[in-house]
Amino acid sequence: MTNERGPFPPPVDVRGRGFPSRAALGDVQRWIDARSAPPAPESVPLAEAAGRVLTAALVAPGDWPPADRAARDGVAVASADTLGAGSYNPVPLLNAVAVSAGDPLPAGTDAVLPVEAVQMDAGLKEALGSVAPGEGVERRGDGLRAGAVLLEAGRVLRPQDLGLLAALGVGEVPVAARPRVRILLVGGPRSGPEALGAMLAALVARDGGVAELVGPLPADRGALAAALAAPGADLLLLAGRSGVGEDDVAPLALADAGTLVAHGVAMRPGDSAGIGLAAGMPALLLPGEPMAGFAAYELLAGRAVRRSAGHDPALPHRRIEAPTTRKLVSEIGCVDLYRVRFTADGAVEPVASPALPGLAGAVRADGFVLIPAESEGFPAGSSVTVQCFDGTRA
Template sequence: MTAARAGNGTGNRDVRGRGFPSRVALSAMEGWIDAAAVPLPPRAVALADLAPALAEGAVLAEPVTAPGDWPPADRAARDGVAVASSDTLGAGSYNPVPLPGAVPVAAGEPMPPGTDAVLPVECIQADGPFIEALGSAAPGEGVEGRGEGVRAGTVLLPAGHRLRPQDLGLFAALGIAALPIGARPRVRIVLAGGPRSGPETLGAMLSALVARDGGVVELVGPLPADRAGLAAAYAAPGADLLISAGRTGVGEDDVAPLALADAGELALHGVALRPGDSAALGMAGTVPALLLPGEPMACWTAYELLAGRAVRRLAGRDSALPHPAVVAVTARKLVSEIGCTELYRVRRTVEGMVEPAASPHKPGLAGAVQADGFVLIPAESEGVPVGATVTLRCFDGTSL
């Protein structure tokens, strides 16, 4: 296939030396990704083998339902003696009451027949071989009743939930032997072009981002800016998703979009996003493909807002941004222009407000490293004035 099949007329245009006639809205790119990146079939993992998967951020592919009540029978909730509560009526420190049917129990042990409460050790005393109550107990006191923790048939956790160690503990107690876990998509990262695309920078950054989002990385390149060579790398079998970085702009050697058209389909090229406006997407054979700019900050932005969404969807995860959102107030104006979604790298001031760490027009990752997070300004906005409330997306490791 040598000609692209465009989704909206932007995919089949060679923009080299001409520029983009128009750019697609970010929401249109997201919609295309949601339609193309269908979650992969889940994998069943034995509970005993799930510890490494937790470190990978494993998520449930299906809801998990309790197979039975927990606890399965009434049990002691504390150390003490199991008693019939009626036998303790009137007991006190000045009126010890003999407990001929008391049975010592430890927390977690089943309640003996004929008992319905547990007196703590401080409320009993031994008188030779006999036990006496120094206080009364109400029915059920000190007891965890059957099904009090979980009732049979209860949905314990929904699909998409990121598993935690405590989850595995409960599943083990309930006798759940295996769980349906989201797949780990095979993501081929192709570094397109020579040193000016920053292949070392891009390879290290993108590999870490894909791993964070649940993918398994195959890193290819850097490859020369050769249309046929890139098309062959894009079309090679063995991947669930293709991400290519570099050679997506308007220069003569920006051949990645043409190579994707040769490998399958260039659906959309050019997005109303700053930085990252030369991103593209399409199909490499039957595999969704995303082309990211070679400039590192633009590459990072296009990954987070586009490619990362595809990785997370294939892995059965929440496709939304994985950055915690908090409300913040601007200490300085965030200047923007209508028609383009802009990602502002911001830092917190000592007063807890946010200010720009770098403009969306400024390249390089230094501003992102020095920032605490970012603010997305929608395409219809002319900017954010001082004192306005914004949503701050916090970078990993940033204190909320």
């Protein structure tokens, strides 16, 4: 493992003083990536595998389909028996069996006539059209050959994947274990631990982790240090009391429980976030103001959860390119998470600037735009990349 502190200078107590400097977002993200545990494999039944990440490639245990079968509803026939058949020349079918799509092809047949090409006359089936050998038939192994790679390692399993695996007789699959994420909520009159806890638990689940909510805890340095040092988690999130007030003791508690690596990140909102280690586990300080906590989770903590769950650590949102209707104003020096919404014509407009707290703007927003630290924003008419929230329609 590299130096715990990495490129960061020793943090200082910012209570009542403010931040002398803030760490670059990219440096903090690289520190998180380097210390996020690789996914541990576990075997789970198919019923629990949707959305999980495969840790090993799966190969087809047999041919699929396992035998020639009907590819459509109709009548299985010997194709030679339909030669010359037409609506003006019905041909009697002596060896014809009604089949549904997916049924094994009966012996002595090699094609399937569609229902509309068959008529009954005095109890005898007649062909009103001809078929070539193999027409209307799915041959054995058309979909998969035994031993072929079915799904690659790293794939996020989808419902249709599970359907095919079940059809092939696969009962369990090797997937990345879900990281255990302990969320320590620090209470008090200035924070909203209930709102923050509900939101963070949902974000952890979205990213493949299992959240454990603890608290609200008192803003007591010793109590928080003890909570951070408790075993049984893969990642620790200490939410609240990370600012510059006299009772903002979360950074000091993290230092007591292990190592406070950096406090203060050049991002808005969420600039009072921090990183460190507690009992050997990565620990992140998240601001207690819900919107700031949301931003710090998205850009920092979520990376650790996703990487440990086997997912791509990058932001998981669908991206849409769209023009701005008005300027998105930013200040050089911080990455801004700018909440926006789509207009009726598919452009985007700001909902709330990064300097404004509160989740109301996030609820009204369709997504957000990340403005780089070296930029003063995007003028009206600029093409921007919107990171869309779940359920957003442009």
